[in-house]
Amino acid sequence: MGIISRGFRGRPRDEGVKLPPGQYLTHDFPVLSAGPTPRVRLDTWEFTIDTETGQTHRWTWRQLLDLPSETPTVDLHCVTKWSKLGTSWKGVSLDVLMEDVETTAEYALVYSYGGYTTNLPLQDLLDGQAWITYEYDGEELAPAHGGPARLLVPHLYLWKSAKWVRGIRLLNEDWPGFWETAGYHNYGDPWREQRYQGD
Amino acid sequence: MTASIEDAYQDGNALAGPLREIFAVDMTAAEGRCASCGLTGPLASLRVYGPEPGWVARCPGCEEVLLRLVRGPQAAWLDLRGIVNLRISLPAEAEAAGA
Amino acid sequence: MSAQRTAWRDARLVAARAETGAARTLVFKIPGWPGHLAGQHVDVRLTAEDGYSTQRSYSIASATDGDLVELTVQNVPDGEVSPYLVEVLEVGDEVEIRGPVGGWFVWRPSSERPVLLVGGGSGIVPLMAMIRARRQAAGRTPFRLVYSVREPGQRFYAGELRRHDPADAGLDVAYLYTRAVPDGWPRPAGRLTVADLNTHGWPADFEPDCYVCGPTGFVETAADILIALGHDPRRIRTERFGPTGG
Numbered sequence: 001m002g003i004i005s006r007g008f009r010g011r012p013r014d015e016g017v018k019l020p021p022g023q024y025l026t027h028d029f030p031v032l033s034a035g036p037t038p039r040v041r042l043d044t045w046e047f048t049i050d051t052e053t054g055q056t057h058r059w060t061w062r063q064l065l066d067l068p069s070e071t072p073t074v075d076l077h078c079v080t081k082w083s084k085l086g087t088s089w090k091g092v093s094l095d096v097l098m099e100d101v102e103t104t105a106e107y108a109l110v111y112s113y114g115g116y117t118t119n120l121p122l123q124d125l126l127d128g129q130a131w132i133t134y135e136y137d138g139e140e141l142a143p144a145h146g147g148p149a150r151l152l153v154p155h156l157y158l159w160k161s162a163k164w165v166r167g168i169r170l171l172n173e174d175w176p177g178f179w180e181t182a183g184y185h186n187y188g189d190p191w192r193e194q195r196y197q198g199d
Numbered sequence: 200m201t202a203s204i205e206d207a208y209q210d211g212n213a214l215a216g217p218l219r220e221i222f223a224v225d226m227t228a229a230e231g232r233c234a235s236c237g238l239t240g241p242l243a244s245l246r247v248y249g250p251e252p253g254w255v256a257r258c259p260g261c262e263e264v265l266l267r268l269v270r271g272p273q274a275a276w277l278d279l280r281g282i283v284n285l286r287i288s289l290p291a292e293a294e295a296a297g298a
Numbered sequence: 299m300s301a302q303r304t305a306w307r308d309a310r311l312v313a314a315r316a317e318t319g320a321a322r323t324l325v326f327k328i329p330g331w332p333g334h335l336a337g338q339h340v341d342v343r344l345t346a347e348d349g350y351s352t353q354r355s356y357s358i359a360s361a362t363d364g365d366l367v368e369l370t371v372q373n374v375p376d377g378e379v380s381p382y383l384v385e386v387l388e389v390g391d392e393v394e395i396r397g398p399v400g401g402w403f404v405w406r407p408s409s410e411r412p413v414l415l416v417g418g419g420s421g422i423v424p425l426m427a428m429i430r431a432r433r434q435a436a437g438r439t440p441f442r443l444v445y446s447v448r449e450p451g452q453r454f455y456a457g458e459l460r461r462h463d464p465a466d467a468g469l470d471v472a473y474l475y476t477r478a479v480p481d482g483w484p485r486p487a488g489r490l491t492v493a494d495l496n497t498h499g500w501p502a503d504f505e506p507d508c509y510v511c512g513p514t515g516f517v518e519t520a521a522d523i524l525i526a527l528g529h530d531p532r533r534i535r536t537e538r539f540g541p542t543g544g
Contacts, residue, residue, distance in 0.1 A: 002351065002394045003308055007386045008344045010352060010378055024350060034248050034255040036208075036262065080251040081350075115264075159252060182253055183269035183276030196271040207514060210538040213355055215399035216341045220304045225401030243402035244536070250353075 019083050020190035026082040031144045038114035038164045040148055048167035052105040067092045074154035077190035091133030094125045105170035110151055113164040118177035120160055157188040211245040232283040235263035309395040317454040320373040322384045333362040336431035337404035337424045340397035354379045357424035361434040372420040403537045407435035411507045414499045415443045416520045418512025422454050433465040441469040444498045446490050449478035472498035495523050502528035511537040
């Protein structure tokens with residue numbers, strides 16, 4: 001740790017809240033980006049799930065909105081050390097989207113408009129752990145936060161919750177994504193502080 | 200969040216410090232060729248997003264990712280796969296940085 | 299040398315002065331400072347008592363002067379670092395600094411080409427380092443500065459640029475105002491145009507080195523204009539001030 005700069009506090013942080021190790025509480029919603037924000041038109045937007053046998057399941061924007069939705073309230077933990085508690089979302093559970101998908105794949109590669117990818121075990125997307133969200137805090141999801149639709153998988157570091165989500169490829173072998181091939185941890189559990197490869 | 204902030208980026212000059220940690224010479228003046236579109240220019244001219252979660256430098260011509268740099272507490276990860284090669288000027292007699 | 303350059307050094311604030319209502323020049327004493335080239339920058343790291351730490355990059359404003367290094371910091375509203383540096387940091391306080399870094403957006407006093415400096419807002423800072431390095435070296439290379447700011451109160455270094463220091467002979471300064479102009483000012487308020495750089499820059503035939511620094515939109519406009527005026531893109535060096543200057 002370097003010398004302490006007198007009176008420097010950084011952004012306001014609360015104490016006394018149970019957070020994953022090394023995290024600081026924030027009340028705003030920082031935007032981190034690795035490229036330009038994609039502008040996705042709703043009339044051409046689609047979400048697909050491709051299975052390991054080559055079957056494709058496809059939803060248009062209208063079809064997504066017609067599916068039964070949930071309104072999860074969850075805590076977010078970003079690998080850059082901020083956590084934001086009690087965020088409210090609206091979206092479709094991956095359990096609903098996976099209902100008619102036949103697969104024995106163990107891995108999922110999530111891909112986005114704009115080229116971003118991230119990987120995780122398929123079981124981390126199931127059993128009420130993940131959603132394709134399209135509303136945040138009661139309003140349509142802003143492009144800066146991943147709109148029109150974003151994967152939400154809050155039990156892992158937030159880079160796994162791909163913004164501008166376009167589809168999921170189900171795979172028999174793990175395929176590391178954008179940050180997972182650049183030094184970040186393959187799984188990313190905030191409670192085990194799995195930030196970097198080797199953590 | 201305004202559009203200008205969402206789409207704002209820095210340029211490759213911002214990579215001078217992070218790359219100087221790794222290389223013995225300044226790399227922002229090194230000329231690179233984009234593996235995707237062939238555009239050639241100094242790293243200083245790239246469109247750079249970051250520093251968090253990592254530095255991502257994109258081609259100003261085609262927006263493809265040319266360089267990624269993640270700095271952990273004990274290691275750095277550097278990905279240059281978007282660049283065909285880098286021409287790094289190495290003057291025969293090292294020029295003193297100070298005046 | 300590499301190890302020196304990438305080491306964090308303790309930097310103590312020894313003087314500070316306001317440039318505008320929202321910008322402040324900070325003079326740091328950095329033992330072991332190796333000297334720097336005009337246009338180079340440093341990384342500044344701040345650490346809070348609970349261990350939280352963050353860093354930002356700032357251009358150096360001064361010419362090399364022993365172990366003293368000047369930065370001019372614009373307060374970015376809602377920023378995390380700049381409000382601390384502009385409003386909280388006091389003489390005697392310490393931060394950590396590493397550098398100097400950067401080898402592309404630099405001017406060397408040994409260069410004999412005419413120089414055109416085009417600055418937007420706080421993009422003046424590395425350009426001022428070039429003007430000061432020229433003065434320090436008693437350089438005779440002709441310099442022209444085109445400096446675009448919102449309104450007269452937003453100018454950095456106004457007194458120093460007005461003083462007509464004899465060592466600044468051969469430096470021409472032109473101000474452009476984008477929002478409000480002084481009484482009787484001939485040019486109406488507005489953004490940088492082809493006419494501005496045609497009038498106040500160098501003809502492309504002179505083959506000047508052009509340094510453009512400012513916000514992204516400003517830099518791209520200025521670079522496009524210079525190319526349209528016939529300047530060789532290889533002699534146009536740009537530095538964009540990104541969104542994370544806060």
